[in-house]
Amino acid sequence: MSLKKQFAFTLASVGIGAALIGGGTFAYFNDTETSNNNTFAAGTIDLRPDLNGAAVFNIENAKPGDDWDVNYNLSNAGSLAANVNVTADYTADGNGDGSDIGTQLIVTDVQFGGQAVTVNDPNGGDLTLTDLDNANIELGALGADGAADDEKAITFKLTFKEANAPQNEYQGDSASVNLVFEARQQ
Amino acid sequence: MKKRLALSMLASTVAFAGLVGAGTYAYFNDTETSTGNTVQAGTLEMTGFRNDIPIEGPMFYTSDGFGPDDAGVLGTGLWQPGDTHTRGMFIRNDGTLNAKLNKLFAEAQDDDAMAFAEQAHATIAVFEPDSNVFLNIDSSEYADLVDAIDQFYQTTFDDLMEAMFPGHDTMELEELKQAIKQVHGEVKRLLMEESFRVHVNGDPVNVNVQHVFQDQLSNLVGNDNIVDPGLQYVVEPGESLFFGYTVSFDDLTPEENNPLQGKEVKFNFGTEFVQD
Numbered sequence: 001m002s003l004k005k006q007f008a009f010t011l012a013s014v015g016i017g018a019a020l021i022g023g024g025t026f027a028y029f030n031d032t033e034t035s036n037n038n039t040f041a042a043g044t045i046d047l048r049p050d051l052n053g054a055a056v057f058n059i060e061n062a063k064p065g066d067d068w069d070v071n072y073n074l075s076n077a078g079s080l081a082a083n084v085n086v087t088a089d090y091t092a093d094g095n096g097d098g099s100d101i102g103t104q105l106i107v108t109d110v111q112f113g114g115q116a117v118t119v120n121d122p123n124g125g126d127l128t129l130t131d132l133d134n135a136n137i138e139l140g141a142l143g144a145d146g147a148a149d150d151e152k153a154i155t156f157k158l159t160f161k162e163a164n165a166p167q168n169e170y171q172g173d174s175a176s177v178n179l180v181f182e183a184r185q186q
Numbered sequence: 187m188k189k190r191l192a193l194s195m196l197a198s199t200v201a202f203a204g205l206v207g208a209g210t211y212a213y214f215n216d217t218e219t220s221t222g223n224t225v226q227a228g229t230l231e232m233t234g235f236r237n238d239i240p241i242e243g244p245m246f247y248t249s250d251g252f253g254p255d256d257a258g259v260l261g262t263g264l265w266q267p268g269d270t271h272t273r274g275m276f277i278r279n280d281g282t283l284n285a286k287l288n289k290l291f292a293e294a295q296d297d298d299a300m301a302f303a304e305q306a307h308a309t310i311a312v313f314e315p316d317s318n319v320f321l322n323i324d325s326s327e328y329a330d331l332v333d334a335i336d337q338f339y340q341t342t343f344d345d346l347m348e349a350m351f352p353g354h355d356t357m358e359l360e361e362l363k364q365a366i367k368q369v370h371g372e373v374k375r376l377l378m379e380e381s382f383r384v385h386v387n388g389d390p391v392n393v394n395v396q397h398v399f400q401d402q403l404s405n406l407v408g409n410d411n412i413v414d415p416g417l418q419y420v421v422e423p424g425e426s427l428f429f430g431y432t433v434s435f436d437d438l439t440p441e442e443n444n445p446l447q448g449k450e451v452k453f454n455f456g457t458e459f460v461q462d
Contacts, residue, residue, distance in 0.1 A: 008190050029227075033234035034293075034456035035275050038246035040302060040433070041450040043264030078447075088375065185266045 043080035044137040047183040049073075056179060059158070064167050067131075067159040074181060075151035076142040077178070082183035083141055086110070086154075090133035101173035102130035107158045111120060112139040114153030126161070142183060221374055227374055231281035232421075232459050233430035236274070237328040245273035245455065260329060267305075268437035270343065272336035274328070277457055278426040287312075287419045287427070290339075290399055291456050292406040298449035302435075303404035305443065307370050309432040310399040311335065311377055315425035318380060319393060322386045331393075334382050335430045342373045343434070359439050367402070374400045393428070403433065420462050427431075427433050 057070045059074040076082050106126045110117040120138055121127045143149040236245065236258070247257035248264065262271040279285050290310060294300050313320075323331070347354060350372070351365045381394040397417050405411075413419075421427050437443070 031232045031459040032458045038244040041248045044448040183270040
């Protein structure tokens with residue numbers, strides 16, 4: 001009797017072993033721990049006003065000796081502080097005689113938020129509007145919206161040079177400057 | 187005479203036949219009984235927690251706050267490309283079985299989160315288990331530890347980027363992505379050799395980085411990230427592992443990064459342990 005029972009038990013063990021050896025899904029103990037709702041919020045940089053190509057200055061009927069104070073406000077409506085720079089693209093219309101009025105228009109006292117801005121003068125002497133073609137100028141910082149420095153004025157003086165000699169080739173000439181203002185994250 | 191013999195022979199045969207068949211036997215025996223044999227399964231139970239104020243809540247959140255509804259006092263602030271922040275969590279073995287790290291994974295909440303994940307790297311540093319240390323670090327030590335990891339990562343990344351790719355400011359997008367990936371890999375290598383100092387009851391103790399997992403955050407999303415067998419770290423009951431999660435928002439091109447301006451995205455970061 002005992003022999004028979006023992007024999008039956010051994011058979012059963014083999015059966016279990018066979019089931020374990022096969023492939024397929026394994027049952028095992030596991031536990032998962034998760035840290036939920038980790039938040040990553042990106043800030044924004046939003047330079048204002050939205051220009052869409054609008055002109056910042058428009059000077060008419062200029063003559064030697066005239067000067068103008070240009071004043072234009074830039075602000076940051078975003079949540080991140082930014083550094084502002086401007087790239088200028090200058091074109092002259094010589095009114096048929098190839099004269100470039102930009103050479104007679106002197107730029108001085110460039111400031112941003114009341115702080116002097118360093119402008120590189122490639123040709124030495126007076127800094128003229130023509131000198132600013134393809135120039136990239138670092139203006140300074142604008143704080144995030146709500147900061148004390150989130151709005152600053154860019155100011156400069158433009159003077160039509162007096163040469164103490166006739167400058168008639170410039171009569172009727174015009175020039176235009178395209179400005180691209182960029183606010184970059186700091 | 188004949189009759190008597192036949193009868194006795196038959197009778198004897200019958201008697202023998204009775205003995206040969208099966209049936210109850212009488213014999214000497216003794217029995218021993220063993221009772222109460224049990225099989226009890228051990229438990230695999232891990233508990234995750236931060237060790238700063240308050241203890242519940244996500245590792246990464248934006249703003250600081252001391253109130254009961256605030257996430258904590260280690261807010262990251264707003265993110266911009268180039269930012270790196272490190273936060274951490276402890277996983278303690280509260281079960282009776284050894285637990286083996288099997289998977290590290292993340293879950294992204296939505297498409298915006300996946301867009302962020304495509305522009306971010308995650309580096310997860312696993313620190314050696316030592317309950318004497320990790321269960322006795324107070325919240326300011328915890329803050330110092332994540333800050334130290336953070337500083338190491340940022341400084342090393344910036345230095346290596348300048349050294350390995352000095353012209354990275356003018357690279358095209360694909361080249362830049364490769365460069366960034368390579369620099370992250372170098373930082374990972376150096377992080378693995380690093381140890382950081384914490385103070386337990388005023389005494390300085392070094393905690394060592396055991397291993398670092400690193401990938402683009404988008405590759406961490408999904409549940410298939412089985413840890414390599416050689417790196418499946420085992421935690422004994424009562425021991426804790428500390429995971430330092432360093433997330434970097436990669437500084438790519440404005441065209442690539444700008445669509446993420448103003449977006450707030452959420453991730454779950456998970457660990458799965460299995461029996462050893």
